[in-house]
Amino acid sequence: xxxxxxxxDGTDSLIDNLTGNFYIRNQANDKDIVFICDDGSGxxxxxxxxxxxxxxxxxxxxxxLSDNISLKIGNAADMKLYHDGSNSYINQ
Numbered sequence: 001x002x003x004x005x006x007x008x009d010g011t012d013s014l015i016d017n018l019t020g021n022f023y024i025r026n027q028a029n030d031k032d033i034v035f036i037c038d039d040g041s042g043x044x045x046x047x048x049x050x051x052x053x054x055x056x057x058x059x060x061x062x063x064x065l066s067d068n069i070s071l072k073i074g075n076a077a078d079m080k081l082y083h084d085g086s087n088s089y090i091n092q
Contacts, residue, residue, distance in 0.1 A: 026052060 005016040026033050030053035039045035048059045065071060065082075073079040080091045 026050075028052070 003017070003019045005014070005018070007014050007016070024033060032049045032052050034049040035047050036044050037047055045061065047061045048057065050056075051058050067083055067085040070080045070082040073081075078092060080089075082089050082091075
């Protein structure tokens, strides 16, 4: 029914979901989901991974948030860090 399409156009590879939520699931006990990409020097590096044994998101490279995008912390987003292009803010 073409609800999920894996494709390659000769240059790029795509996964397209055309219905419902898209889940990536690893059901192996205490194992991880690892995101690896080119490191800019001809090799590869792990950028981040989901550590199944410690239930933790681990970032191994910098995280860049564009201007005017907030990092919200807490269930009610009661702490917010952001930069507006000129100034940096921490709000509670």
